[in-house]
Amino acid sequence: MSxxxxxxxxxxxxxxxxxxxxxxxxxxxxxGQQRYEVIALGGIEPVVLMxxxxxxxxxxxxxxxLGDPGHSPVAERGGGERLVIxxxxxxxxxxxxxxxxxxxxxxxxxxxxxxxxxxxxPTDLVTPLTQLVALAQRARAESQHVYxxxxx
Numbered sequence: 001m002s003x004x005x006x007x008x009x010x011x012x013x014x015x016x017x018x019x020x021x022x023x024x025x026x027x028x029x030x031x032g033q034q035r036y037e038v039i040a041l042g043g044i045e046p047v048v049l050m051x052x053x054x055x056x057x058x059x060x061x062x063x064x065x066l067g068d069p070g071h072s073p074v075a076e077r078g079g080g081e082r083l084v085i086x087x088x089x090x091x092x093x094x095x096x097x098x099x100x101x102x103x104x105x106x107x108x109x110x111x112x113x114x115x116x117x118x119x120x121x122p123t124d125l126v127t128p129l130t131q132l133v134a135l136a137q138r139a140r141a142e143s144q145h146v147y148x149x150x151x152x
Contacts (some may be wrong), residue, residue, distance in 0.1 A: 008036040009139035016147040020075035028139035057094035095136035
């Protein structure tokens with residue numbers, strides 16, 4: 001069983017929540033809905049692993065990050081088998097302001113997170129992090145927020 005995690009930007013929580021029922025995620029709408037550009041990040045889920053990233057970018061502990069409000073699902077189906085979760089304004093802001101020269105350093109530190117189980121190397125997260133930064137910047141420019149559509 002694998003965890004699918006598609007990150008996308010939406011205008012509102014209600015728009016993002018609609019994607020919970022799309023079998024293929026936000027990039028595969030049903031009934032002629034708007035298709036979203038997504039960053040597919042496999043098992044990089046928006047709570048613990050993104051909490052690790054937020055901690056690296058903000059200097060806060062993961063415990064503090066996980067205690068923040070705003071990480072609750074905006075939509076859920078199947079007892080949590082499918083969720084849409086915002087990444088949170090602090091992480092969005094940190095991604096928007098991340099200096100691109102720091103991406104390799106942050107990616108290497110993020111790769112050390114215990115939750116990656118040693119399966120990623122110091123350079124493996126450079127591209128995903130670069131994509132997340134670009135997504136957050138586009139979202140901010142268009143007055144949107146970043147969400148994760150997850151499916152087990």
